[in-house]
Each structure stands twice: as structure tokens, then as C-alpha cells.
Amino acid sequence: MNKVEPVVVIHGGAWAIPENISDASRNGVKLAARKAYEILKHGGSALDAVEAAVVILEDEPVFDAGKGSCLNAAGLIEMDASIMDGTSLKAGAVAAVANISNPICLARMVMEQTDHCLLVGEGANMFANECNVPSVDPSSLVTEACLEEWQTFEKYKSAVDSLFNNQITSLPLGHDTVGAVAMDANGRIAAATSTGGITGKRVGRVGDSPLIGSGTYAIDEIGGVSCTGHGESIIKICLAKHIICLMESGMKAQEAVEQSLQLMNSRVKGAGGAICISASGEPAFHFTTERMAWAIAKADVLSWGLDPKESNVEKMA
Ligand code: GLY
Numbered sequence: 001m002n003k004v005e006p007v008v009v010i011h012g013g014a015w016a017i018p019e020n021i022s023d024a025s026r027n028g029v030k031l032a033a034r035k036a037y038e039i040l041k042h043g044g045s046a047l048d049a050v051e052a053a054v055v056i057l058e059d060e061p062v063f064d065a066g067k068g069s070c071l072n073a074a075g076l077i078e079m080d081a082s083i084m085d086g087t088s089l090k091a092g093a094v095a096a097v098a099n100i101s102n103p104i105c106l107a108r109m110v111m112e113q114t115d116h117c118l119l120v121g122e123g124a125n126m127f128a129n130e131c132n133v134p135s136v137d138p139s140s141l142v143t144e145a146c147l148e149e150w151q152t153f154e155k156y157k158s159a160v161d162s163l164f165n166n167q168i169t170s171l172p173l174g175h176d177t178v179g180a181v182a183m184d185a186n187g188r189i190a191a192a193t194s195t196g197g198i199t200g201k202r203v204g205r206v207g208d209s210p211l212i213g214s215g216t217y218a219i220d221e222i223g224g225v226s227c228t229g230h231g232e233s234i235i236k237i238c239l240a241k242h243i244i245c246l247m248e249s250g251m252k253a254q255e256a257v258e259q260s261l262q263l264m265n266s267r268v269k270g271a272g273g274a275i276c277i278s279a280s281g282e283p284a285f286h287f288t289t290e291r292m293a294w295a296i297a298k299a300d301v302l303s304w305g306l307d308p309k310e311s312n313v314e315k316m317a
Contacts, residue, residue, distance in 0.1 A: 005299060006040035007183045008033050009283045010053055012063050012293030013176035014228045014273030021145075022306055024062040025293040030304050032056040034316065036182055037297035046190035046224075047085055047108070049182040054081070054104040054192045057178035061143045065178045066101055068143050069196020071150040074203050077138050079196050080210040081107040082118075086189035086218030091117050093210035094124040099135045104194045106133060107210070118210060146199070153199045177209055179226025181218070181277045189277060191216045191224040191240075198231065207231025213241035222248050223279055225257075229264075229272015229289065237264045243276055253277070253284035261288045 012029045035056055036049035058066025069077045081103035082093035092111025094103050095118060109131050110119050119127050129135070177195035184190075193216045195209040208214035208231040215231075217240035218224035225240040234240075239260055246256035253276045264270045265288050273287030275294060283296045287308075295304035303313045 003185045004183065004187045005281055006037065006185050007277050007281050007283050008036040008040065008049060008053065008297040009181045009275040009277055009285060010036070010057070010295045011177075011179050011226060011228055011273060011275045011285065012057060013178060014271070014287040014289040014292035015176045016290040017293065017306060021062050022291075024060070026304055026306055028057060028060040028062055029293045029295040030302060031060075032180065033295035033297040033302060033304070036180060037302075037316065040182060040184050043185060046182040046184040046188045047083070049184065050180040050190045050192035051083060051104055051108055053180035053182070054178060054194050055102050057180075058102050058104060058194055061145075063178045064176050064196045065194040066103065067141045068146060069141055070199040070201070071142065071146055072197070072201045072203050072205070075150060076203070077141050077196060078203070078205075079103045079194070080206055081192070081194035082210045082212060082216045083107045083111060083192040084190065084212060084216050084218040084224075085111070086191070086220040086224055089219060091212045091216070093118040093212065095120040095206040095210040096204060097121070097124045097128070098138050099125060100128050100133055101136050101141070104192055106131070107192070109133075117212060120206070121204070146196075149199050177228040179216070179228060179275060181224040181226050181275050183224070183277050183281050187220065187279075189218045189220050189224040189279070191218040191226045193226045193228075208234035208239070211235060213238050215240060217241050217244050219244060221279055223253060223277055225274055225276045227272060227274045228292065229287075230270040233264050233268045233270020234272055236268045236270075239264060239272070239274060243274060247278060253282045254286070257284045257286045261286055264288075
């Protein structure tokens, strides 16, 4: 197989990211992109790259995944994650899991060690025990910011309106989802997404992030996608697969991402963002929220940003 130029695209969630965490959000996605790119440059797989990137984002409390996950209506953490291998179309996901630090690693174990694609709640935690995944005290994943957000938002609806529909933007609180898409030197594509969901969500509510075709999709012949934003809207549009279908019909990655998010906005009034890599290695991203932390690593150049018109570039050593 001919070697190709590795590519990584990262997102740290699409929402009205307040100024006080904007630099931490930029730094988090840059760090994740650098890590994933380093893996790819050393001949690692796209799957290893996206998993490692998402672990970094889950461990960074500024993002709504792993440590820093939003709290549900009962004040508890329930996390969702998925990963997909664009070569085999194998996929693994977990939903409504607690007590573990890195749901993306458990999602990969579901993909590689079971005959299933998705394990939820108690069953997912039982599987984690079987795999000797260390159990953590859920309180160790709760941050002051999440607690404050939970107390402020109280009702799920007001959280959605504030975070995604730009209706209460004066509240400097909120979160949303992390993700990574990578193409390795063999042209293999993988995508991964992880989230704590939306503050005040019902107990047992599952969003788009662990649903293959909604939050995540990868197929080597067309591309890979990871989504962020209002989960119920993303599910209704099957956003990740919708983007892939537009690309399959011949549309460029950037246009496919933009057109799909516009459809989500006009058809179900949902806001969000998505990152993508096409089969030809073309990276793309777009968001319809105020901000989205993103980073791209390609050809030894790292680019990143947060605001709609922001784009910073630096050469990687
Ligand atoms: N996009 C994450 C969620 O709605 O759960």
C-alpha cells in the first residue's frame, strides 16, 4: 500500500465557550492533536491516534468528557463514548457509564473484545470490571465548574437553550463533547467521540456521541467524522453518516460538513459542530455555535482556533 500523509483533526466541543477557559480549551486540543500526530508519524494506527487524543481530552477537566463531565438531573455523572475503525467498520461504544476515567478506552475494548457495538450503564461497568479497568470514585471526575453549572442550569431545557441555541449567552457556563478523526500513513481512517452529555439531562439519557452514524462514523473509502452539539438534534439528522453520504455523492468534505450542520439548524433547530477527514486526506470542520475548539495536524503544521474566523498556525518540530 502506498504511504500517505497522516492527518489529525480534533474538537473540544461546540458551544459558547467562555473567555476564562478559552486558552485552556485551545491548549487542550493542541496537545491532543500533537499526541495523535506523533503516533501517526511513528507509524502508529489511526485507531491508536484517536484513542490517545481523546484520552488527553478526557483527562483535561476543561472539557465535558471523563474528568469534567456534566452532571445529570440527579447530580451524577453518566458518560458516553464511541470509536470506529474505517477499515473493518468495527465499532465500539459505551453509554451512561460511571466510575471510570476514560470511557473511550472502554469503547475500544467493546469493539475489540466483544461481539457487540454498544454496552450501556451497569452492563458497561460490569464489562469494565471484567477488563480490569480501574474503578474510580465518581466524585474524582466532578469539577467545581460542573457543580456550579449544574446548580445554575437545573433544568435540561434551559441548558440546551443556553448552550446550543444561544438564548442565554450571558451565562458563562456550559460544556460539550470531545472528538478526534485521524488518517494514518496507510490511509486508514478512525474516528472517536466522548462526552459527559448535557447538564441536567434525565438519568439514563443517552446522546449522539455513542451512536454510530450520529456522533461518530468512519469508512476508509469515504472519510471519518466526529460530531459535537445538541445530541437529540444530531441523532435526528444522523449527522456523522449524513456528512459521509454527501461526500459519497461527490461533495468536498468542507462543504458536506457545512451543509449538514445547516440542515440540522433549519430542519430541527439544533446547533453543533463536526470535524472530518476525507479519503483523500482533506481535513474539514465547521460549527454553528458561538465557538468550537479545534486543531488540525498535517504536513508537520499544527493549526487551531476557537472563534469562527480564528486560525493560528505553527510548524511542528
Ligand atoms: N453531543 C453530546 C450530547 O448531546 O450528549
